[in-house]
Amino acid sequence: xxxxxxxxxxxxxxxxxxxxxxxxxxxxxxxxxxxxxxxxxxxxxxxxxxxxxxxxxxxxxxxxxxxxxxxxxxxxxxxxxxxxxxxxxxxxxxxxxxxxxxxxxxxxxxxxxxx
Amino acid sequence: xxxxxxxxxxxxxxxxxxxxxxxxxxxxxxxxxxxxxxxxxxxxxxxxxxxxxxxxxxxxxxxxxxxxxxxxxxxxxxxxxxxxxxxxxxxxxxxxxxxxxxxxxxxxxxxx
Numbered sequence: 001x002x003x004x005x006x007x008x009x010x011x012x013x014x015x016x017x018x019x020x021x022x023x024x025x026x027x028x029x030x031x032x033x034x035x036x037x038x039x040x041x042x043x044x045x046x047x048x049x050x051x052x053x054x055x056x057x058x059x060x061x062x063x064x065x066x067x068x069x070x071x072x073x074x075x076x077x078x079x080x081x082x083x084x085x086x087x088x089x090x091x092x093x094x095x096x097x098x099x100x101x102x103x104x105x106x107x108x109x110x111x112x113x114x115x
Numbered sequence: 116x117x118x119x120x121x122x123x124x125x126x127x128x129x130x131x132x133x134x135x136x137x138x139x140x141x142x143x144x145x146x147x148x149x150x151x152x153x154x155x156x157x158x159x160x161x162x163x164x165x166x167x168x169x170x171x172x173x174x175x176x177x178x179x180x181x182x183x184x185x186x187x188x189x190x191x192x193x194x195x196x197x198x199x200x201x202x203x204x205x206x207x208x209x210x211x212x213x214x215x216x217x218x219x220x221x222x223x224x225x226x227x
Contacts, residue, residue: 033215042119042203042217043158091157103148103160104205104215 004107006092012113013082020078021110025094032075033104034067035091036060043091049075050097082114117142119206121218128194128225136189136221138204146207147187148215149178151200158203162189194225 005024013019025032030051035043046065047057051072061067064082069075079086089111093104118141128134138147146165150158162171164180164187171178175198177190187204201220208216 035217040219042205042219045216093158101163101165103150103163104158105160106150106157108157 004092004094004105006090006107006110008110009108010111010113012115015082015084015114017082018078018080019082019112020076021090021092021112022074022076023092023107024074025092026105027073028096029094029105030072030097031095032069033093033095034075034077035093037089037091037109038087046077079112082112084114087112087114117206117208117216119204119216119218121202121204121221124219124221126221126223128191128223130195130225130227131193133193134191136191136202136223138187138189138218140185140187140204140206140216142206142208143185144182144206144208147180148205148207149187149189150203150205150217152203152220153200161202189221191223194223196225196227199223199225 007022033048034046037043045058046061047067049069052069064080067077089109091106091109093106095104096102120139122137149161151161152158162178167182169180175192180187201222203217203220205215205217
């Protein structure tokens with residue numbers, strides 16, 4: 001088990017471009033989460049999946065954001081028409097299905113810079 | 116809306132000293148987590164607290180949970196430089212959804 005893997009580690013894009021990030025969770029984890037973290041803040045919840053089903057989306061997740069987990073394994077997070085305010089660290093995490101004592105296991109994140 | 120508040124947000128300590136970080140939350144929950152984050156790195160789970168009165172200890176860190184007061188503490192004993200990091204508490208708001216909300220973090224610096 002290599003933990004949660006995220007790609008790319010860094011992404012620099014121009015305003016208005018689309019970007020896509022990938023997350024590979026721990027293989028036996030059914031739950032997959034996306035969070036966003038800005039400098040000096042704690043992670044903010046964006047959305048989560050139970051297997052392939054997206055069960056909740058934060059109101060922070062505007063229409064420009066979409067996440068998928070088509071086969072219940074890896075997930076992608078796409079941001080369309082990026083804005084400078086989208087610059088942040090995007091964290092993926094996975095866990096076993098609740099109820100569980102297991103914490104979230106985080107990947108190293110994708111740092112997005114929109115110029 | 117659930118609010119998770121940590122204090123202090125910044126903490127500078129001398130090596131060998133003791134200190135406590137506080138985490139208050141605004142809704143009923145008996146599942147609270149502490150994470151550590153080093154600069155440029157992801158979050159590492161430290162403690163999982165699952166019931167009122169729960170106490171967990173690992174090395175120089177001890178975490179406790181008082182669900183009635185909606186308060187968790189992270190106590191640091193005889194701080195060492197390696198403990199310098201940002202510490203986050205997170206509250207799980209639902210048994211079903213496992214929707215975890217994080218505090219803003221406490222940035223700890225331990226000076227020699």
